[in-house]
Amino acid sequence: MSIGTIIFLAVLAIAILYCITLYNGLVSLKHAVGKHLANIDVLLKQRHDELPKLVETCKQYMQYEQETLEQVISARNQVASAQANGDIVGLGTAETSLRKGLGQLFALAENYPELKANDTFKHLQQRISGLENAIADRREVYNEAVNNNNVRIEQFPDVLIAKAFTFSGFELLEFSEEEVRDVDVKSLFNAG
Numbered sequence: 001m002s003i004g005t006i007i008f009l010a011v012l013a014i015a016i017l018y019c020i021t022l023y024n025g026l027v028s029l030k031h032a033v034g035k036h037l038a039n040i041d042v043l044l045k046q047r048h049d050e051l052p053k054l055v056e057t058c059k060q061y062m063q064y065e066q067e068t069l070e071q072v073i074s075a076r077n078q079v080a081s082a083q084a085n086g087d088i089v090g091l092g093t094a095e096t097s098l099r100k101g102l103g104q105l106f107a108l109a110e111n112y113p114e115l116k117a118n119d120t121f122k123h124l125q126q127r128i129s130g131l132e133n134a135i136a137d138r139r140e141v142y143n144e145a146v147n148n149n150n151v152r153i154e155q156f157p158d159v160l161i162a163k164a165f166t167f168s169g170f171e172l173l174e175f176s177e178e179e180v181r182d183v184d185v186k187s188l189f190n191a192g
Contacts, residue, residue, distance in 0.1 A: 036142035061115035088171040
């Protein structure tokens with residue numbers, strides 16, 4: 001073998017290893033997005049299970065607030081539907097609606113001292129508040145993973161591998177900033 005052939009094979013081997021490294025990096029990013037979305041799904045399901053208990057507890061005290069209670073349940077169902085369909089944009093919209101409904105529900109609860117004193121209501125309020133905070137934290141991590149993936153598949157030379165193996169971008173999970181402020185449950189209950 002000539003020295004030219006050896007150099008050519010060495011360069012070819014390095015190029016192949018570099019492409020494999022790029023490919024594996026893109027695969028890792030893609031799976032990180034899926035993992036972080038699954039983490040959000042766990043929290044959404046936990047909150048999904050708590051909301052009917054909250055509504056039932058509130059119904060006992062809030063006879064004249066049926067519209068708000070129905071809005072919370074409707075929004076809960078929209079979240080579940082978007083989640084089941086893998087619709088990230090729809091999930092963000094449904095989450096905004098749910099957060100708005102919860103904000104209204106918790107604000108209305110201020111008018112019902114017996115409800116605020118109910119141990120079940122207090123427990124559910126704390127549980128949902130904790131889940132809301134965890135969802136916000138996990139959403140931030142998910143969006144960071146999406147951003148990392150989307151940037152990498154557009155950067156050179158990663159874009160060559162991404163196009164060759166049909167890697168694609170992901171949607172950010174966004175909630176309306178106005179609605180995010182509305183669901184600061186702790187401040188709603190500490191105000192009274």
